[in-house]
Amino acid sequence: MTKKQEMTQKQTNKTLQNPILKWIDDRLPIIGLLQREYIDYPTPRNVNYFWSFGAIATIMLLVMIVTGLVLAMQYTAHVDLAFSSVQRIMRDVNYGWLLRTIHMNGASMFFLAVYIHLYRGMYYGSYKKPRELLWILGVVIFLLMMATAFTGYVLPWGQMSYWAATVITNLFSAIPIIGEQVVAFLWGGFSVDNPTLNRFFVLHFLLPFVILAVVFLHIAALHVTGSNNPDGIDVKSARDTLPFHPYITSKDSLAILVFAIGYAMVVFYAPNFLNHPDNAIPANPLSTPEHIVPEWYFLPFYAILRAIPNKLLGVLGLFGGVAILFFLPFLDRSKIRSCRYRPLYRWLLWLFVIDTMFLGWLGSKPAEEPYILWARLGTVYYFGFFLVLTPLISLIERPAKLPASISEPVLKTSDHPRDS
């Protein structure tokens, strides 16, 4: 701890009015920590609403954990009882239908928030020095979320649950030589069955708490470097920042509420919109549904899998599509963070956003022409963007002039610089 920090801590401590809080803080400086990190935390004054998606994602994680906890108290992880225990939740448990629809659609809303959060990080260069580790922790959260969502999707034990479990676990059979053994290990048997369901339930219960822990690290790392901002330039003076409370808290609350209204509309008026109807049929290991599709948030990666005709390469493509995000901070050589000042890269990034959505759409289509060809083109751009365009673009791109400071354009004209 530097001397300066020590001083700030003492200062905060002194300002504590409430004697009980002061008493606690003298012994465990947690109140001062909260005060520093969530009230005084200096945030760039030009952050826009895309910065609220971190807060939204945090809220979603908490909503998922509390609803998941009470649902777990009613759920039975057994192949003979899982489906009917979910029906019991929907029909007999007080407000069970509400908690389950919140939880089930919450997964989609959580991914929606995280995807926007992720695109925001890419657009404004939030992964660049000194925030590389912050970004990597974020990708770890993303991976854990995928594992959690997948194991959770299996629990209702409908047809889509069962076949999702079968197909996804079979991805590991692509591993040379030991693939079959690995899959049998994952299943705990010769097919997806009771041992599989049981362990998936345990993992689905455990992983959210792991996510919570990594979220803490993610936030801790954020508070070391401070938040990035739409201009992507460093904070230079106190004029560039505003205290977290009440400025960012009021802004985030507003964004959270807008998001919550959208969420409520889905939960109450279209609860099955994102749900596959085949999951209303109990799991049947003897017949696969005609069209099996993963949940929308896996579709881009699913499209990559199907675009590659070789089994092993397809699986590597699927995992590589996620894993490549880890390397983004080291692939991008440009010193300029924000795409606002990167006239060329900005368009390539927008094309990338459209490409992932396009791949997502293709993932929901049957595996036939012309979708396979399109998926191949989409996959080429996906990896080309990361491996070729991102490293090379900085060689030819002439960045626009950066503002002298964050506060300069804000305070001078009180108008936002245009984003596009």
Add this chain to the structure above:
Amino acid sequence: MVEAKIGGIESENNQGKSGQGKSGQGKHDQGKAEEHQASERREFLGLLAGATGAVGAAAFSWPLIDSLNPAKDVLALASLEVNLESLEEGQSITVKWRGRPVFIRHRTQEETKQAEETDWKKLRDPQSDSQRVKNPQYIVVVGICTHLGCVPLGQKEVAQRGEYGGWFCPCHGSHYDESGRARKGPAPLNLAVPPYEFIKDATIRIG
């Protein structure tokens, strides 16, 4: 280096915060009153927003809590029919109703007489025998000690029936009489009588 930088900003920022009112004053001479009014309104709106949030959080917590209350299927658990024809005088049976033991005893005439003649007004939970039975031959009670929920003895062996010839709870030594009334020990109340009715001469439906 970064850390030191942030630390610097933070302390500057704190100063900035306290100095903000001053700079506002500097800009507008008559600004002080306005600023005061504005800050009052801001605080009111902050409180209002916080209170609304608290109401919302409380409303959201209700479904979470209520989901742990007994569900519809639990509440609707079947009522139970018991045929007592084969239950001879002096014998007891235990049946399970809503997951709890229900004691049914076919009392001997002597036991019935004793239960009826007890001076019930002086008991800790005063109830006459006739208030507790539908047919004086049969006593039907929930077999859960009113002290802390153990299952009393006395269904199988007469020797375990305690000092008052009814039931005896071994956990903390509560004694019940032939009518299931608490007579000795820590139990504050008589054994509960479940809702039941005789649908035939010797058949009851509990629940």
Add this chain to the structure above:
Amino acid sequence: MKKNTRVIKNALIIASCIVLLLTILPIKSNAASETSPLEKQSWPFKGILGHFDKTSLRRGYEVYTQVCAACHGMRFLHYRDLRELGYSKAQVVALAALNEVEDGPNDEGEYYSRLALPSDIFISPFPNDAAARVANNNVLPPDLSLMVAEKAAQGGADFIYALMIGYKEAPEGSELKEGLYYNTAFKGQEIAMPPPLFEDIIDFSDGTEASIQQMGFDVAQFLAWAADPSLEQRKRIGLRVIIFLGIFLIIAIMYKRRVWTRAHS
């Protein structure tokens, strides 16, 4: 004023992002069905304040017990659930008691049959799936509890109704396989279920004329209720939640603007 427009602009950006993602991403893989587009019925349970028509539900239950239940079970429904159709407690007991269920073992260790109670699930027409197949030309009549949810992609209740009224004479020249029936609503126009409804096949207890359309409409609504019994409660609570969030949002907008005026000065 500039701040005003910025708030609106930012809100619009967020709103359009959500709308965009919600419309682009969850594209349903609707299997291109060769069936003619369904006639949409005006179901009372559609819309923001949708609710079930209880008289229709009760008629639908009559159709189910007197016709469908000969082959199809509904294993996620209990007789007690019929209270939601507007039957009294005593009526539910009586309706349940029209059926016999297996129970046991009793004190003698034997299984016995007794009258069904409100707490029992709807009786199943067959003791198990294998028996159901044997009795039905080797085709399993599916459970109907969640049929409307299963058929959501084909139109849900509209599909059930279309199926009920969709039995027609096979057009000239087309050959039906043994044991299949021509139905305009079903995929491939061939269905293993024989036509279940005929004019006046049942007598509705409320005296409504039992036309095929009427029975089809009522049973489709009954199955919609069975698949989603919390619909009315959900929509009612949903409206309140959204109104509450809307008011909260207005407060939050006022607070945020009030706070940020200081940042811009």
